[in-house]
Amino acid sequence: MAAQPRAAANRRRHPPRTRLSADERERLIARGAVSFFCEVGFGGQTRELAKRLGITQPLLYRYFPNKEALIDRVYREVYLNRWDPRWEELLDNHARPARERIVAFYRDYAKAVLSYEWIRIFMFSGLRGMNLNSRYLTLVRDRIYTRVLRELRREHGMPSPAEVPLSEMEFELVWALHASIFYIGIRKWIYGLEIPENVDEVVQNLATSFLDGVPAVMQRALPPPARATKRRVPPSG
Amino acid sequence: MAAQPRAAANRRRHPPRTRLSADERERLIARGAVSFFCEVGFGGQTRELAKRLGITQPLLYRYFPNKEALIDRVYREVYLNRWDPRWEELLDNHARPARERIVAFYRDYAKAVLSYEWIRIFMFSGLRGMNLNSRYLTLVRDRIYTRVLRELRREHGMPSPAEVPLSEMEFELVWALHASIFYIGIRKWIYGLEIPENVDEVVQNLATSFLDGVPAVMQRALPPPARATKRRVPPSG
């Protein structure tokens, strides 16, 4: 702080500029942007973000052409690499009982999805009108819900999806389980409510309760002709 | 400016100003603010809001001291008068079977809550860090969840909440039903996904499936001494 011969050092308002490689700096900015925007929303100011990163605001524009590009990067950072391809294998593995597989999957899925960043970014991007959410959820529907329902059908001796296509109502039932898990995150990181410590146990109970309660509704929801497919029936009368 | 006989009329950029009573104008602004902010979020600009209302932006400031006051008004407009006191009566009415009451309640609750405005304002206010959400949800927990669980306990011959307090896990199970209903709205009005037309039927199935699946989990979750009340068993073997 004392008067130094090097006047330039005193004029400088910024702490000693740390000089990083371009790659490293870009990663730092990207990571910082994720935690910044998922906290304050995409309306957050670039100046504030720069401050948190310990750099000046124009430096952001050396690495990203504009704010929108930075936001895009945040999306990529959060949405990509969150999908575990082993989930599908897990659900397909007929060596384990269906019930056990489904519970195991949801416990693992919950662990991946129930995070501050994911929940909030997901919500912000939805409210912003991006279609990222719908794209992602279509993936979940095609890759997961179909499998869960297929296994449930088989488990309870109902016709396979090939025989009787999965109904909208059946998808709604799986949506409900998905919702009840995701909502735990919403309660904690959007509403700021307390949630139980043993989330894993809660998820397990939710999945169990789902598996107990859903089959009856599924059976009721099967279209009348389909319910009779156990005795082979020709497609058309 | 051009020297015309009726210069004033030509200089006017606005359509013929409609002059309303203060009360009426304020209501108009409040209603417009609700639909505006729930669409674009609270970051929406007062100029844009004024445009939609067909008035000039400074007029807003005649009725509301600042933007924040306008937003507060939006909250009041949306949060208040959405609670139907008959819900509690409905759940307490022992003349009807518990199952029927609970299903009826959720069908009605869903009808009240699954609206564009409610879902989005609720989300926006949560992300903004207001504690309105937690206050509201604490109300729901105290007034609704406790009743639902109480009736479920009674229905299945479990000890009353007075005998064995409601556990966190039991509340989680009711949360799950709440979540699965609320999430229908999130899917539609935040993610922009298609949802079934017959929401009422879906809600009915969700509630039914809940009532089918939950009791077993509840019974398992009861603390050991309580579970043992049927066959008296000493605590330690």
Added chain:
DNA sequence: GATGCGGGTTATCGACCGATAGATAGGCGC
């Protein structure tokens, strides 16, 4: 030890946005 590449900074622009001041005009009371 001059040179220049490139990461980092300061200074600033222009648009936007909340808010205010003061002019304007619709319509009621007399």
Added chain:
DNA sequence: GCGCCTATCTATCGGTCGATAACCCGCATC
């Protein structure tokens, strides 16, 4: 039909924010 009250408008201010321009300087290179 005159005057006043007040709802509404025009004009504008001051701060904010994304973005750009131009300069700074540590270090590798020769």
